């Protein structure tokens with residue numbers, strides 16, 4: 071009988087939560103029922119498509135007092151910033167730009183949705199970065215490089231005539247978190263994007279996005295003048311090539327007057343670039359910058375360049391770009407990945423931050439979880455973003471954080487920007503994993519304010535996306551906040567890196583080797599495991615990558631006894647017997663870390679299952695089943711890495727942790743079969 075009552079109660083609680091498919095993201099505002107006359111509650115001194123959206127959002131969702139939107143060039147707000155105040159029973163939002171007013175409205179709605187008092191207001195907000203940009207790695211055939219949430223949102227074959235309702239929903243979601251730019255296509259760019267046919271499609275998107283303050287940018291293929299322009303080469307010093315780009319840029323601006331600019335991946339991973347013609351990155355970037363200058367467009371030139379030389383891959387970006395410092399035009403900004411190698415669960419910050427003293431720098435994060443479990447695993451990335459932004463480079467003495475170097479406060483900059491590689495696709499819930507939405511949200515919030523603690527962002531997101539009930543918020547927040555470290559634990563603790571399965575970058579493959587393949591794409595290049603120890607010696611006795619960091623940080627990284635333990639194997643080749651700070655050996659600690667990662671995922675399963683009553687059935691099950699996958703795959707990571715590294719350490723796995731349940735040979739075979747099926 072007692073059991074029946076419990077079942078009845080839980081069925082009742084579950085069933086009153088309307089089914090949700092995640093398509094509304096964090097924008098799950100409830101419609102208010104207002105009388106027609108109520109629309110007078112919300113007024114503005116200006117009319118524009120952006121203000122119409124702002125008033126409409128208030129009309130539909132705002133339950134609080136009357137709101138005045140005051141467009142005022144002299145509002146004292148910076149660029150997209152806004153002020154909100156409450157007086158005499160009325161809220162005023164003032165901003166210099168219309169988009170600032172819309173951002174202010176989303177601020178109010180966020181307070182309402184998160185259960186905060188929206189009358190005790192005296193707020194002034196200004197963005198940390200002028201340009202807050204998503205980078206889509208979407209191909210023109212609809213596939214997405216490193217995309218795990220279906221196919222591209224952009225229906226190229228139907229554009230420009232048919233406009234999916236998702237385009238506007240996408241722009242609205244971005245506006246709600248302050249993202250104001252989008253690069254529509256993959257950095258491995260198809261030159262066709264610059265043909266008149268495609269530019270009309272791009273224009274259709276730009277027109278739709280404009281009222282939401284979302285500016286369109288494109289990735290370009292450096293060889294475009296040759297590929298689609300009929301020129302014999304793409305040499306940046308060739309006058310015909312320069313003229314071709316000038317004409318192309320003019321054509322773009324005739325269609326899209328507020329076009330943002332171009333993103334370029336050049337001389338990297340097989341992409342063409344100025345070096346094909348014996349020219350430098352500065353020659354290439356400046357040619358494009360000159361074409362864009364009359365229209366205030368910018369060039370985001372990526373620093374992700376490396377080639378299979380004898381030199382440590384981690385050093386190559388600095389080697390390429392530091393000698394060019396000061397040679398770039400003032401509408402060029404160098405786009406630098408957060409880490410020196412790629413977007414892995416933990417890397418130190420790239421030593422290029424702060425090393426360019428006379429060239430603008432921006433950071434590129436990856437929101438899509440290429441190396442962090444795709445959209446199958448629950449990993450909240452804000453702590454990773456925060457860790458990098460708050461890293462002290464020491465470029466100008468203590469306190470020269472990556473955030474301060476890139477936001478223009480330490481070094482005056484004409485252009486400030488931040489980019490995140492998007493995790494969106496055409497799946498109903500946009501991002502695949504319901505919790506992957508939090509990474510899009512977190513990127514936007516940090517781009518707006520790089521000092522927001524990741525915990526606060528998680529708190530907001532949970533309340534908006536699920537419920538503001540503390541009984542749900544607290545455990546979910548704990549889970550999110552530890553999830554990135556958990557992923558590091560079961561994938562690559564203590565600074566191990568790049569031991570992922572070849573190409574798909576999901577599971578482990580520390581043994582990976584393709585005879586004759588590029589060394590710098592092979593795991594052994596990075597872990598260097600042998601019977602003496604494991605790790606990459608980047609000290610003076612090794613590649614000396616530590617020397618690219620500023621003093622006194624380079625001393626710290628270079629000294630095995632002072633190097634942060636979470637980066638130990640990034641900078642040092644460490645004996646298996648080496649004693650860590652807790653007195654245990656490296657080998658034992660490695661084992662404990664992998665095991666801890668597995669146990670942490672198991673604990674997330676327990677946390678989530680207990681929360682069933684707070685979540686609608688669909689999203690509950692989606693997360694539940696993905697946590698099962700994550701638990702199984704974390705165990706595969708642990709068994710694969712420990713059994714493989716054990717072949718070098720020759721030591722037993724500490725007896726107080728769970729024993730491997732997989733055979734190394736079977737794991738190797740499974741991963742080999744997976745490769746063949748994805749080839």
Ligand code: BDP
Nearest residue numbers: 215216257258335374412413
């Ligand atoms: C690597 C990805 C590859 C990208 C490249 C890039 O594996 O797909 O094209 O980065 O950022 O992480 O250009």
